[in-house]
Amino acid sequence: MSSAERIRRIAAARAPQADQSGVIVADTRFAFDPQWFGWIAERPGTALTLGGRPVLANVPPDRAEAVRDAIEAGSNAWAEGLAVTAYEDGITIYNATLRKRERPFLIELIPANVRAIERASYFGAYKGVTDILTKYLWPEWALVLTRIAARIGMTPNMVTTIGAALCVWATILFWDGHYWTGMAAGLVFMVLDTVDGKLARCTITSSWWGNVFDHGLDLVHPPFWWYAWGVGLAAHGLALDPPVFWMVMGVMVGGYVLQRLIEGWFIHVAGMHIHVWQKVDTDFRLITARRNPNMVILFVSMLFSRPDLGLLGVTAWTVLSLVFHFVRLLQAIVARRRGALASWLSDGSAA
Template sequence: MDTPTTLLLAGKNETPIWGMSSATRITRIAKAYQPKPDETGVIVADTRFAFDPQWYAWIAARPGAVLTLGGRPVLANVSRERAEAVRSAIDADSGSWAEGLSATAYEDGITIYNAALRKRERPFLIELIPANVRAIERASYFGAYKGVTDLLTKYLWPEWALVLTRIAARTGMTPNFITTIGAALCVWATVLFWDGHYWTGMAAGLAFMVLDTVDGKLARCTITSSWWGNIFDHGLDLVHPPFWWYAWGVGLGAHGLALAPDVFWTVMGVMVGGYVLQRLIEGWFIHVAGMHIHVWRKIDTDFRLITARRNPNMLILFVSLLFSRPDLGLLAVTGWTVLSLIFHFVRLLQAIAARRRGAALTSWLSDGSAA
């Protein structure tokens, strides 16, 4: 793999992580990072350490800075003229690398706000030795997790998905391959719901939902995200839920629980319309506030756990199956869709009002407030 001209690798390390060498991983990070026009220095990275990609962006924005762990340099942003000398000093474990550089110790506890994953955290930085591989992969995996998501994704299957992500990485599976398997399961679940085979459909849907976590984590952990992968994954996520709800409604007939035609079409109109409107509100909020609606205040983050998205809705439907009343489950999801829509619409109006008053709209995750 060609190394970017803005990266120099120091040290030697044969310990693999996520099925690849440290040098390959760091090179992928450097290629994925898009430097700003004023970031013309060279990043010297020690392959004897594994770090979250956020640290690469952090150091790239700080000319003359070096990030250390235990007093040892991990990442340094230096001029092209001095880059080779710094790399040689790091290779030789010589202290001359520090000349003219401003050191920041990882132990100082710096935190970074990750806007893409909607969370504030202290990204991982660990020495890459065989004894630390599982801990590093775990830190890398959970570092790729969104801080703001639904309760099932956050609490129920992170450990399952971690095991599957490790297997996928070690066997050379690509994120798009995982997404393709998930897409097949998604279609199968739709057919099963249509025929009223709700429990089997639930199993297929659960497998799909777990793989929907795995493909994204695999892409981030192996640094193999792609334009098509993002379109494929997010497009599937965006399109399929209304088909599930419609199929569920059709399948009620197989259980003698079919809704009256006027009720059925009202339910479908509310659920599909509410789903679309909620997505539009989220987009409008980003236009107004420059951030996702779910990260404005802590109440928005907490509500994201249960808002009427696919996973919380599936939990409602699962409970209805326990009582053999999938019809009431569908009606409950319809009602919850309306309540969630009202909540988000009110939050949008509040943001618009705040903007008109001249108030600054910032995320509680970025500014540390919980108001």
């Protein structure tokens, strides 16, 4: 899309958060992370520059046209009465949505920089707190798919729909004991689960329904995968005895639900996600008993042709993860009585 269209989408998405007392002037000769729009909207009488050139300015309505004309003409008159902040000063912003402190990108929009801008936009949309596969294995794969999806005009919801179909197919394959094929379908689904969100953020096309569809699918499907995996063991002659099977299912599903409830309770107590409180919480998020780390355990079990042990391994890891998060919740409750809690990711010089 054109730079003007991209900025228009950013402004439309951020409009409810914008300061209505000023007008934001943007130079289309630069590409910038949407966070900068929110940053400038909260700072009337401020300009953000790169290389001494104004990129964004929050100005009084009666000065908007003069500032716009001055920027277009290359005159320094735009700076009159504005507090200037240079991007080169290393300013950072805490992104509550992606749970990370970062320095959002701001790059001059010239042909030689297009690829760099694409990568900056894409990686800027990556969560700082997530599982080990999403953080280290998926990024480059998903970048290629995100670029292809954007080029051919796919919407994020189209990607989510394809992923949902693969998710259901993987469930059916697990149920029938076709574990390798099921994991292949699940792998593509897990990568697409990254692509849809990145595509939405990079193309500024996030929507209420897309958010519900994506996160709802993420929330609901894991217990169905574990149940189907357990049923599929019969096809390999490794079926668990009924009492053991139902105990395993109860622990896995119950542990999954309880962990989600603990996460919600933690937000109520601390005002932030449990995974961003202290560094140990962020590190544990890499391997906690969520879908992707659990699939690593199941994959390893298949290397030894023991999918039954893989399921038992996931069950044990679910219990250990549940205990860890419950202890962290209790510690947060105690710490909260001594004062407000802060995320270790919010430390540093806030913008």
